[in-house]
Amino acid sequence: xxxxxxxxxxxxxxxxxxxxxxxxxxxxxxxxxxxxxxxxxxxxxxxxxxxxxxxxxxxxxxxxxxxxxxxxxxxxxxxxxxxxxxxxxxxxxxxxxxxxxxxxxxxxxxxxxxxxxxxxxxxxxxxxxxxxxxxxxxxxxxxxxxxxxxxxxxxxxxxxxxxxxxxxxxxxxxxxxxxxxxxxxxxxxxxxxxxxxxxxxxxxxxxxxxxxxxxxxxxxxxxxxxxxxxxxxxxxxxxxxxxxxxxxxxxxxxxxxxxxxxxxxxxxxxxxxxxxxxxxxxxxxxxxxxxxxxxxxxxxxxxxxxxxxxxxxxxxxxx
Amino acid sequence: xxxxxxxxxxxxxxxxxxxxxxxxxxxxxxxxxxxxxxxxxxxxxxxxxxxxxxxxxxxxxxxxxxxxxxxxxxxxxxxxxxxxxxxxxxxxxxxxxxxxxxxxxxxxxxxxxxxxxxxxxxxxxxxxxxxxxxxxxx
Numbered sequence: 478x479x480x481x482x483x484x485x486x487x488x489x490x491x492x493x494x495x496x497x498x499x500x501x502x503x504x505x506x507x508x509x510x511x512x513x514x515x516x517x518x519x520x521x522x523x524x525x526x527x528x529x530x531x532x533x534x535x536x537x538x539x540x541x542x543x544x545x546x547x548x549x550x551x552x553x554x555x556x557x558x559x560x561x562x563x564x565x566x567x568x569x570x571x572x573x574x575x576x577x578x579x580x581x582x583x584x585x586x587x588x589x590x591x592x593x594x595x596x597x598x599x600x601x602x603x604x605x606x607x608x609x610x611x612x613x614x615x616x617x618x619x620x621x622x623x624x625x626x627x628x629x630x631x632x633x634x635x636x637x638x639x640x641x642x643x644x645x646x647x648x649x650x651x652x653x654x655x656x657x658x659x660x661x662x663x664x665x666x667x668x669x670x671x672x673x674x675x676x677x678x679x680x681x682x683x684x685x686x687x688x689x690x691x692x693x694x695x696x697x698x699x700x701x702x703x704x705x706x707x708x709x710x711x712x713x714x715x716x717x718x719x720x721x722x723x724x725x726x727x728x729x730x731x732x733x734x735x736x737x738x739x740x741x742x743x744x745x746x747x748x749x750x751x752x753x754x755x756x757x758x759x760x761x762x763x764x765x766x767x768x769x770x771x772x773x774x775x776x777x778x779x780x781x782x783x784x785x786x787x788x789x790x791x792x793x794x795x796x
Numbered sequence: 797x798x799x800x801x802x803x804x805x806x807x808x809x810x811x812x813x814x815x816x817x818x819x820x821x822x823x824x825x826x827x828x829x830x831x832x833x834x835x836x837x838x839x840x841x842x843x844x845x846x847x848x849x850x851x852x853x854x855x856x857x858x859x860x861x862x863x864x865x866x867x868x869x870x871x872x873x874x875x876x877x878x879x880x881x882x883x884x885x886x887x888x889x890x891x892x893x894x895x896x897x898x899x900x901x902x903x904x905x906x907x908x909x910x911x912x913x914x915x916x917x918x919x920x921x922x923x924x925x926x927x928x929x930x931x932x933x934x
Binding site for chain 2 (some may be wrong): 678681682711712713714716742743744746747750751752753
């Protein structure tokens, strides 16, 4: 899928939004007409402006990195000419906006940050106004033309910045989804015994996710027992305790037991001071003890193998 | 009391993730004060609890997290301010087990037990300010 089309939707860039943006940037048909009339000027100076523009970009160590070889420079100079002439096309419609987003997205993709974007546009404005004042004898007219260009260039940089932000937010959203998926693994420890180690902060979204995933896995594995290890949870406040108590109650309805392990001394003390009642849960400080308890709940136990025993003897036997 | 404020942080509570940021700041300051692990846990949990209250009941608010010094003692003060619906019956809420948010109803009463100084000012329709302080032992 074309990413820039997606951002058109994300940024709600329809006719109404375009009209609203244009009104705020005060881009009138008069401005666009003025720029269209300057097309011959633009064509005359395109090469000079693009050359000087790249002198800036290639002369700065950080922006130079984006142009590794002569072929790249040649290619981007050509597209820069098209872009420059596009400013004098006398249009500011949805097709124009779509083109800007495509450019913005391409720059985000190669990792060109907004500071270079804004800096580059600054250079554009400087070069254009320099040649405009040189070309047009009328200072008033030159000023008007610079003003029109300024409006369109600001409009462009706003679009580019919005695309950057939308792309970043998109990336953050994807990362969060990935983290959420990673954060509630359910491990099968033994027949009918599951383990869910919790790591990190438990917000309400995650608390619900923990509950859902625990219940589904308990049914799926026909588990008799699920151990929830909270050694990696930094804070157990009433919200976290509440979700653990509710999860325990729901697991109980499915005919299984919950064992809570990984309770540190400070968490134990804090829970008691808070006044939270977790007496409905089996609680243990160490995961190893939790596993032993779970095994005993399904009628098994861990026994040490003695040398005198036959090697065929199973270490875990039915009770 | 001749306490002085050594550090002052103003933090917005606007979404659930901000709760984590507030309690981390409170924890960092508690550690900087030299609290033991039980006291650090108490401060962190109370901050978490009260920040969540702001978010759940008022939608948004501000937390001020401060490091205090008072003679030989160090302390953490956290102030939560919101412009939410307010608490009609502060005494009832502080007695515990009463909740309007389908939760345990232990947030305020429990937090009070975790800290040394605790106060609530609330006006219905205008908002609530909750302040707590925890000190290192003399």
